Amino acid sequence: MCWITPTPRWNSPTSHNSLMQTVNSFSALMPDARCVLRPLPLLFLLLLPVLQACGGAKEVNPEEPEGIILTEAQFAADSMRLGQVETRLFERVIKANGTIEPLPAGMAGVNAPVPGLIKAIHCHNGQVVSKNQALVDVGGSAVIDHQTNYVEALAEYRQLKSEFERVETLFNEHVVAEKEYKRAEAALLSASARYNGLRLKLLAMGFSLARVEQGDFYPTYTLKAPITGVISSLPIHLGHAVDQQTELLTITNPSMLQVRLSVFPSDAALLKPGQRVRLKRVNETKVHEGSLTAIGVGINAATKAIDAYASLPTSKEARFMAMEYLAADIIAHTDSVRAVPDEALIKSDADYFVLVLDKQLNDRYVFSPVNVSIGRRQKGYTELLNPTLSGQLLAKGAYGLDVSR
Structure with a gap:
C-alpha cells in the first residue's frame, strides 16, 4: 500500500488541490503497490512546474498594429524620409x-554658265570661303566660241541698227514703203536678241566686254x-567636263541652319511658333535649346507627318x-499637377503603391499601402492621378519594400 503525507504549505489552494488530485490518481492506478514516497519535498520540486502551469496564470497577447511597420533604425540605415504630395509644374512634351x-538662303550650288573643262581648282572640301572668292577655272573651245560669237553679233547688231x-x-518721209520698214525693224530685233544673249553670258563668266x-x-x-560658307561638296577634278546642269560644288553657311521636325498630325494643333524646343544629338546627353519658327499645313507624302521648323542655338560649341x-x-505648355518623388513609388506587378503614414508609436512608424494611378514622369517626380490622396507618406526609401502581404 502506498501513502503520502503532505507536509509543505501552499500559498495557492488551487495548486494544493491539483497536487492531491494527481496523487490520488496515481494511487488508484497502483492500489497494491507498497511504496513510501520520501522525502516529500523532492516530489513537490518535481511537480512544481506542472502546478505552476496549471495554476491561475494569465496569458498576455498584446495587439500588434496592422500595416507596414518601420523603425527609426531602418529610417536611419536606408536614409528614409517622410514627405507629402507636392504641387509641381509638369511640361506637355511632344x-x-x-x-x-x-535655310533657303544658307546653301548654294555652283554651276558653269558655259560648258567647258576644269582647268584649275582653288578650293577643297571643308574650306571656309567668302562671297566672291575664286573657286574654279573653266576653259575650252566653247569659251572661245562664245567670245567670237559675241563679237560677230555685236558687229551685226551695230550694222542693222544703223540700217534701221x-x-x-x-x-517717216514717206520715201520707202511700210513693208521695208518692218523688215528692217525685225532684222534689228533679231540681231539685238542674239547680241544681248551673248553679252549676258560673257558677263556671267566675268569677262570685260570692252576687252573682248x-x-x-x-x-x-x-x-x-x-x-559665304563652308564647301560641303566638291565632286570634281582637273579636266572634268562640265555643263550648265552639272553642279560643281556646294557651299553651306553654318550660321544659317534650321531643324526640320516630323510631328504626328494629331499633335499639330498643339504647336505654335515661339514654343521652346529641346534638341539632343543621337547618343549624346547634352541638351540644346531652340524655338519653333514655322509649322507646315500639309502632310509630307514621304513621312506621313507634319513638317515643323525650329531654330538652332548660335553657340559655337x-x-x-x-x-x-x-x-x-x-x-507645348506647362500644367500644375500633384506629384510625388519617384523614390516614393513601389511597383508591384502592374500596380503602383505609396506608403501613407497611419500613426507613429514610439520609435515605430505604421504605414498603409495605397494603390495610385500615375501619369507623366519628369525630373525625378511622377504625376499622381488620385485627387484625394493626402497626408504624410514615405517620400524616400520605399523602393524594395513588399506591399503584397
Whole structure:
C-alpha cells in the first residue's frame, strides 16, 4: 500500500488541490503497490512546474498594429524620409525627330554658265570661303566660241541698227514703203536678241566686254562663291567636263541652319511658333535649346507627318552640321499637377503603391499601402492621378519594400 503525507504549505489552494488530485490518481492506478514516497519535498520540486502551469496564470497577447511597420533604425540605415504630395509644374512634351537643314538662303550650288573643262581648282572640301572668292577655272573651245560669237553679233547688231535708223528716216518721209520698214525693224530685233544673249553670258563668266570687243579673248573664266560658307561638296577634278546642269560644288553657311521636325498630325494643333524646343544629338546627353519658327499645313507624302521648323542655338560649341539627325522635345505648355518623388513609388506587378503614414508609436512608424494611378514622369517626380490622396507618406526609401502581404 502506498501513502503520502503532505507536509509543505501552499500559498495557492488551487495548486494544493491539483497536487492531491494527481496523487490520488496515481494511487488508484497502483492500489497494491507498497511504496513510501520520501522525502516529500523532492516530489513537490518535481511537480512544481506542472502546478505552476496549471495554476491561475494569465496569458498576455498584446495587439500588434496592422500595416507596414518601420523603425527609426531602418529610417536611419536606408536614409528614409517622410514627405507629402507636392504641387509641381509638369511640361506637355511632344516628341519629334529632326534633321538639320540649311535655310533657303544658307546653301548654294555652283554651276558653269558655259560648258567647258576644269582647268584649275582653288578650293577643297571643308574650306571656309567668302562671297566672291575664286573657286574654279573653266576653259575650252566653247569659251572661245562664245567670245567670237559675241563679237560677230555685236558687229551685226551695230550694222542693222544703223540700217534701221536709215530706213526709219525714209519711212517717216514717206520715201520707202511700210513693208521695208518692218523688215528692217525685225532684222534689228533679231540681231539685238542674239547680241544681248551673248553679252549676258560673257558677263556671267566675268569677262570685260570692252576687252573682248577689242579681240583680246579670255582663255578661261573663273567661278566665284555666291555666298559665304563652308564647301560641303566638291565632286570634281582637273579636266572634268562640265555643263550648265552639272553642279560643281556646294557651299553651306553654318550660321544659317534650321531643324526640320516630323510631328504626328494629331499633335499639330498643339504647336505654335515661339514654343521652346529641346534638341539632343543621337547618343549624346547634352541638351540644346531652340524655338519653333514655322509649322507646315500639309502632310509630307514621304513621312506621313507634319513638317515643323525650329531654330538652332548660335553657340559655337555646338558645331551643328547639315543633314545631322536630332531628337527633339517640343514644349507645348506647362500644367500644375500633384506629384510625388519617384523614390516614393513601389511597383508591384502592374500596380503602383505609396506608403501613407497611419500613426507613429514610439520609435515605430505604421504605414498603409495605397494603390495610385500615375501619369507623366519628369525630373525625378511622377504625376499622381488620385485627387484625394493626402497626408504624410514615405517620400524616400520605399523602393524594395513588399506591399503584397
